[in-house]
Amino acid sequence: MSWLAVPLEMGRDLAAVIEVQDWDPVTLGLIVLAGLILLVVAWLAVRRYRRTTGDRFRRVLASRDELAVLLHPNPDPDAMATAMGVALLAEDVETEASIHFPGEIRHQENRAFRTVLELDLTSIGRAADLSGDVVLVDHNEARGFDGASDLDPVAVVDHHPASGHGSSFTDTRPEYGACATIITEYLRSVGFTVETGESTSEKQLPEAVATGLLYGILSDTNHLSRGCTGAEFEASSFLYPGIDEDLLDRIAHPEIDAEVLDVKARAIENRQSQGPFVVSHVGELSNVDAIPQAADELLHLEGITAVVVLGKKEGTLHVSGRSRDDRVHMGTVLKQVVEDIPMSGAGGHARMGGGQLSLDHMAGLGPSDGVSIEAFTERLFAAMAGES
Numbered sequence: 001m002s003w004l005a006v007p008l009e010m011g012r013d014l015a016a017v018i019e020v021q022d023w024d025p026v027t028l029g030l031i032v033l034a035g036l037i038l039l040v041v042a043w044l045a046v047r048r049y050r051r052t053t054g055d056r057f058r059r060v061l062a063s064r065d066e067l068a069v070l071l072h073p074n075p076d077p078d079a080m081a082t083a084m085g086v087a088l089l090a091e092d093v094e095t096e097a098s099i100h101f102p103g104e105i106r107h108q109e110n111r112a113f114r115t116v117l118e119l120d121l122t123s124i125g126r127a128a129d130l131s132g133d134v135v136l137v138d139h140n141e142a143r144g145f146d147g148a149s150d151l152d153p154v155a156v157v158d159h160h161p162a163s164g165h166g167s168s169f170t171d172t173r174p175e176y177g178a179c180a181t182i183i184t185e186y187l188r189s190v191g192f193t194v195e196t197g198e199s200t201s202e203k204q205l206p207e208a209v210a211t212g213l214l215y216g217i218l219s220d221t222n223h224l225s226r227g228c229t230g231a232e233f234e235a236s237s238f239l240y241p242g243i244d245e246d247l248l249d250r251i252a253h254p255e256i257d258a259e260v261l262d263v264k265a266r267a268i269e270n271r272q273s274q275g276p277f278v279v280s281h282v283g284e285l286s287n288v289d290a291i292p293q294a295a296d297e298l299l300h301l302e303g304i305t306a307v308v309v310l311g312k313k314e315g316t317l318h319v320s321g322r323s324r325d326d327r328v329h330m331g332t333v334l335k336q337v338v339e340d341i342p343m344s345g346a347g348g349h350a351r352m353g354g355g356q357l358s359l360d361h362m363a364g365l366g367p368s369d370g371v372s373i374e375a376f377t378e379r380l381f382a383a384m385a386g387e388s
Contacts, residue, residue: 306333
C-alpha cells in the first residue's frame with residue numbers, strides 16, 4: 001500500500017457517506033470542511049513519518065545562521081569525524097559552522113587525525129567563546145569548561161547513554177558502536193554519495209570526510225571487532241570506496257610518544273591480579289592519554305578479561321578500564337566505585353570506561369571519610385567480581 005493509500009481511502013469513505021445522506025447545505029459544508037482538514041492532517045502525518053532522521057537534522061541546521069559544533073574534552077577520532085560530517089551538512093544548507101573543543105588533543109592518534117586531515121578546530125575555555133547555536137556530538141552533556149552546565153544545545157548526536165538532550169533535536173543511540181556511524185547515515189539519507197574515478201556528483205563526500213568517518217568507526221570499535229552493530233559494517237562498506245588510503249594509513253600509524261611506552265611497561269610491571277581481573281597503578285605521569293593505551297595493552301595478557309589502570313597528574317587520579325568479560329560492565333563498575341567520593345566522575349560503555357577523582361577528596365577533604373589507593377583498588381576488584 002502506498003503512502004497516499006490511507007488518506008485516499010478515508011476520502012472515498014467520506015464521499016460514500018455524503019452520497020447516501022440527505023443533509024442541509026450548512027451541515028454538508030461543515031462535514032466537507034472537516035473531511036478536508038482530516039485529509040490534510042493525515043497527509044502531514046504521513047509526510048513527517050516518512051522523513052528520515054537525517055532530513056530532520058538537516059532542517060534544524062538549515063534553520064540556523066551560525067553553528068558551533070562542540071566536541072568533548074580531549075576529542076578522539078570518532079568525535080572529530082562526526083563533527084566533520086555535521087560541518088558538511090551545515091555547508092550543504094548554507095549555514096556557517098565551526099568546530100570547538102575544550103581540553104587538549106594529546107593522544108598521538110588524535111593528533112595525527114587532526115593534522116593529516118587538516119581539521120580547523122578551535123580550543124575553548126569558557127562558554128562565551130562559542131558563537132552561534134551549539135550542536136553536541138559524541139557526548140550529550142557539555143563539560144570541561146566554564147559555563148558548560150548552563151549551555152543549552154540546539155541539537156545532540158551521540159552514541160553514549162543519554163541524559164542530556166537538544167532543544168530542537170536529539171538522537172542518542174547507545175547500541176551503536178560509533179557516533180560516526182550515525183552521521184554517515186544522515187549523509188546517505190540526504191543524498192551524499194561516494195564516487196571514484198572521473199565521475200562526479202554534486203553531493204559527493206570529500207575524500208577527507210569519507211576517510212575521517214571510516215577511521216572514526218574503526219577507532220571506536222577496535223577495527224570492527226568490539227561493540228559493533230550491523231550499522232557499523234554497512235556504513236564502513238558505504239564509505240570505503242571514497243577514502244584516501246594513504247591518509248588512512250598515516251592516521252593509523254603515527255609516531256609513538258616515548259612516555260606511552262614507559263607507562264605501558266610500568267602498567268605491566270605494577271599490575272595486581274585477582275583471577276581474570278587486573279588493576280595497575282602507573283604513578284605520576286604527564287601524558288594521561290597513555291593510561292587508556294596501557295589498559296588496552298594489559299587486556300592482551302593471556303587469561304585476563306577486565307583491567308583498570310590508574311595514574312596521577314596534577315592532583316587528579318585518572319582511571320581507565322577495559323573489559324572483554326560479559327560479566328563486567330566496565331562503565332557501571334567505574335561509576336559504582338566513585339559514587340561516594342566528592343569531586344569525582346566515571347562511567348562508560350560495557351567494554352570501556354574512564355573517570356577522574358580529586359586526590360584531595362580521596363584523602364578525606366570534604367564530607368567523606370576518604371579512601372586510600374589501596375582501598376580503592378580493592379573496591380575495583382570487588383566491583384569487577386560483582387561483590388559490591
